[in-house]
Amino acid sequence: MNCAEFQRILPDIIDEGHTPEQEAHLRSCYICSNLISDLTAISKEAQLLQASEEPNPRVWNSIEIALRREGLIRQPLRDSEVRPLSRRWNLAWLVPVAAALLVAFGMITYQRGVSRQTAQQPPVMPVSQGTLIPSGGDDQLLLEAVGTHSPTMRAAYETNLRNVNAYIHDAEDQASADPNDEEARQSLMNAYQEKAMVYEMALNRSLP
Amino acid sequence: MTDAKKPQDDRLSEAEAIERAKGGDAEAFEVLYNLHKRRVYSLCLRMTANTAQAEDLTQEAFLQLFRKIATFRGESAFSTWLHRMSVNVVLMHLRKKGLPVVSLEETIETEEETPRKELGAQDPVLAGSINRLQLQRAIDDLPPGYRTIFVLHDVEGYEHNEIAGMVGCSIGNSKSQLHKARMKLREFLKTSRAEKAAKP
Numbered sequence: 001m002n003c004a005e006f007q008r009i010l011p012d013i014i015d016e017g018h019t020p021e022q023e024a025h026l027r028s029c030y031i032c033s034n035l036i037s038d039l040t041a042i043s044k045e046a047q048l049l050q051a052s053e054e055p056n057p058r059v060w061n062s063i064e065i066a067l068r069r070e071g072l073i074r075q076p077l078r079d080s081e082v083r084p085l086s087r088r089w090n091l092a093w094l095v096p097v098a099a100a101l102l103v104a105f106g107m108i109t110y111q112r113g114v115s116r117q118t119a120q121q122p123p124v125m126p127v128s129q130g131t132l133i134p135s136g137g138d139d140q141l142l143l144e145a146v147g148t149h150s151p152t153m154r155a156a157y158e159t160n161l162r163n164v165n166a167y168i169h170d171a172e173d174q175a176s177a178d179p180n181d182e183e184a185r186q187s188l189m190n191a192y193q194e195k196a197m198v199y200e201m202a203l204n205r206s207l208p
Numbered sequence: 209m210t211d212a213k214k215p216q217d218d219r220l221s222e223a224e225a226i227e228r229a230k231g232g233d234a235e236a237f238e239v240l241y242n243l244h245k246r247r248v249y250s251l252c253l254r255m256t257a258n259t260a261q262a263e264d265l266t267q268e269a270f271l272q273l274f275r276k277i278a279t280f281r282g283e284s285a286f287s288t289w290l291h292r293m294s295v296n297v298v299l300m301h302l303r304k305k306g307l308p309v310v311s312l313e314e315t316i317e318t319e320e321e322t323p324r325k326e327l328g329a330q331d332p333v334l335a336g337s338i339n340r341l342q343l344q345r346a347i348d349d350l351p352p353g354y355r356t357i358f359v360l361h362d363v364e365g366y367e368h369n370e371i372a373g374m375v376g377c378s379i380g381n382s383k384s385q386l387h388k389a390r391m392k393l394r395e396f397l398k399t400s401r402a403e404k405a406a407k408p
Contacts, residue, residue, distance in 0.1 A: 011387035012380075034333050039390045041335035042397070045343055046362035055249040059263050060241055063270050067237060072274055074232030 001025045006032050014039060058167045058194075061160060065197040139165075146202050157202050164198055167191045222286060230278050241270055244287060248294045254359040255298045257348035265301055269294040295360065295374060308353040310377045310385060334397055346396040354389035361386050 228236035253262035
């Protein structure tokens with residue numbers, strides 16, 4: 001058996017045992033034995049890549065939002081969650097205002113991004129990892145409401161708002177870089193929707 | 209909102225979480241997600257070589273699972289069910305994007321494809337010197353068809369008969385594609401090592 005014959009059948013035998021003839025060739029041929037050794041090493045190292053990556057927390061945020069939207073999460077109402085209507089109205093305005101602000105903000109930013117492709121103007125509302133949008137005021141108001149009625153949840157909502165704001169920031173960057181990128185625009189709208197859902201869930205949890 | 213990094217009840221077993229998830233328990237969904245997120249996301253990332261797509265596909269895979277969880281009867285392992293669903297989600301995505309799930313070179317063996325005897329100095333073997341990050345990058349650079357087969361077999365551990373069924377090729381094609389993927393990776397890793405050695 002020569003190298004050409006051995007390497008021709010290699011795809012069929014590499015992960016299985018070798019015949020005596022094949023073994024004999026490997027013992028006498030450093031090229032083919034090195035080849036087997038390398039391919040085996042690559043295969044073994046590849047196994048270590050299984051489950052080696054951690055998804056961004058926003059993946060879970062998106063999943064939970066979708067589960068709630070589809071009614072797959074069904075939390076039973078406790079007696080303490082029956083709230084006077086008047087107190088609901090004090091904060092209920094937050095949800096439609098936030099949703100409207102987000103949609104309007106998204107539309108304005110997108111339109112400006114398309115119309116001034118080469119302009120050096122700063123974005124309507126600069127966003128960074130640490131800031132809250134659409135304005136710091138709305139997010140801060142929401143967190144205060146959550147903190148007042150469910151103090152233990154405030155930190156979790158702060159984290160979630162930070163994550164979704166970062167998502168919006170990344171999506172804005174992508175959409176700004178290429179206004180014709182349909183996927184980037186869709187990602188941006190998804191990001192805004194996600195933030196609106198965070199507001200809605202925070203409101204549901206925070207009311208006394 | 210629950211925090212995926214800190215499940216409120218991480219002592220919940222998978223079986224308990226499945227039963228509670230069927231009843232719509234939020235914490236149960238989160239437990240199941242945390243148990244399997246790395247495997248699913250890594251699979252999606254390896255097969256698409258794109259972080260944003262991998263996140264979307266991970267989300268889609270878990271949503272499909274959770275929508276159907278009421279039908280899970282336990283005949284097979286939950287992880288097997290989820291994993292197979294994840295693979296199908298990724299393959300459908302690749303097909304939708306028009307990317308070849310199996311390499312287009314699968315059945316054509318030209319003179320270039322017949323194995324050549326390697327000549328030249330004896331290179332040291334790769335065993336013991338493979339840089340995982342380089343391997344990851346090399347996998348990302350594989351043609352989509354080769355990458356699919358390699359990830360399914362060498363990373364995820366599927367057998368050729370399973371891969372053939374999933375991607376719609378023959379067992380022989382699966383073996384051939386895998387071999388070509390490994391050969392390309394070997395070439396890439398050796399080149400990287402040589403470049404690194406040549407730097408002052």
